[in-house]
Amino acid sequence: MKIIRICKAIYCCKADSEKLIEFAENKTQSDSTIKVEPSGCLGACDYAPNIEIVDCQANKRKKYLTVTKGYLMSLIKKLRKAK
Numbered sequence: 001m002k003i004i005r006i007c008k009a010i011y012c013c014k015a016d017s018e019k020l021i022e023f024a025e026n027k028t029q030s031d032s033t034i035k036v037e038p039s040g041c042l043g044a045c046d047y048a049p050n051i052e053i054v055d056c057q058a059n060k061r062k063k064y065l066t067v068t069k070g071y072l073m074s075l076i077k078k079l080r081k082a083k
């Protein structure tokens with residue numbers, strides 16, 4: 001399972017992170033191995049909007065900063081290939 005955590009705190013919210021959440025949910029709704037969830041502040045507010053991807057099996061997490069829909073889509077594709 002991979003979890004895409006999208007920051008919903010104030011700075012990322014102002015940078016349209018809600019739209020990123022909606023986009024990610026739409027793109028992953030048929031994929032049971034990827035879950036999308038809102039996150040609190042990821043500590044990189046200057047670079048909003050930000051996300052964190054958690055790899056539950058490997059117990060690893062990585063932040064991605066200033067994420068656009070295109071960037072998020074490329075990350076989702078990478079997650080699918082890595083299965």
Ligand code: FES
Pocket residue numbers: 007008009010011012013040041042043044045048049050
């Ligand atoms: S508000 Fe999103 S990283 Fe701080």
